[in-house]
Amino acid sequence: MKILDIIVPVYNEEACLDKTIQRLLKLKETFKGKLNLNYIFVNDGSKDKTLQILEENAKKDKNIKIINFSRNFGHQMALSAGLDYSKGDYIAIIDGDLQDPPELIYDMYQKSLEGYDIVYGKRLKRKQETVFKKLSAWGFYRVLKYMCNLEIPTDTGDFRLITKDVREAFNKMREKHRFIRGMIPWTGFKSAPIPYVRDERFAGETKYPLSKMLKLAFDGIYSFSFKPVSFIFILSILLFIISIIILLTGLLTEYEEEHVICFTLTFVSSINLLALGILGQYISRIYDETRNRPLYIIKNLINF
Ligand code: UDP
Ligand code: MG
Secondary structure, eight states: OOOOEEEEHHHHHHHHHHOOOOHHHHHHTTTTOOOOOEEEEOOOOOOOSSSHHHHHHHHHOOEEEEEEEESSOOOOHHHHHHHHHOOOOOOEEOOOSSSSSSSSSHHHHHTTTTTTTTEEEEEEEETTHHHHHHHHHHHHHHHHHOOOOOOOTEEEEEEEEEEEHHHHHHHTOOOSSSSSHHHHHOOOOOOEEEEEEEEEOOSOOSSOOOOHHHHHHHHHHHHHHOHHHHHHHHHHHHHHHHHHHHHHHHHSOOOOOOEEEEEEEHHHHHHHHHHHHHHHHHHHHHHHHHOOOOOOEEEEOOOO
């Protein structure tokens, strides 16, 4: 029988994990006679009892496999490790906090049988998330759509089902700054959405503070778009026009010289710094790629 690997990245999820495992294991019944299930949990350097809970469950059920990172490498690296170690015919990616309903994986599988290699969850509504999170996510997906020359579906996370062809294509991409929900559509395989309501976190707090959210957002933009560089060019033209206007008004009217000089200096230097900053983002990413470090370090593997 064909195999479905379910990849679950977990970081300090002791409060959710028992319930998550319980609901995921129920899927074995749902898929009975259709697919054999393996669960690949990636422990992303948790400091709480996450690893202990995983190990206890892995002892009881050999289909529960653990990739244990040496430290926290981040959600995107955890997913990448899961995909590197997956050998199944189908692969599902799901968060460990039950915000993505595990039962939907069956609907995704059914949809994939219609001839889709990628079936992604499209968030219709987000229950109980802060207004800031909802607004920033809404804005981000629209900015990304404008910036990138690639069809990245709006309002989707990493919750999806892919076939092994997509996994093989994806695993060839070894870039260090990863925006997986953009890299998977980049492979070009046929895809379809499954709409769903994103539940609230079962327990615990988000492991995506603003700093991690911003990092992911900038990785998305910088790795899929060169528009920020064109943006510098447009700014330089605008600035040129503004400086001519200042010059002409200065020549034609009486004005306070200091104000204008002050304004011009600060304005010009802020734009210069912005331009340098944008270029710096691309250069530091080039540096990161050339260092050739592994994406993540594994301390040990269980049940592989
Ligand atoms: N996660 C991870 N490493 C991290 C941060 C998060 O493996 O550094 C996992 C986390 O345990 C969860 C998933 O990624 O299973 C999504 O994180 P979270 O639910 O905190 O993000 P949110 O839903 O709030 O955006
Ligand atoms: Mg969550």
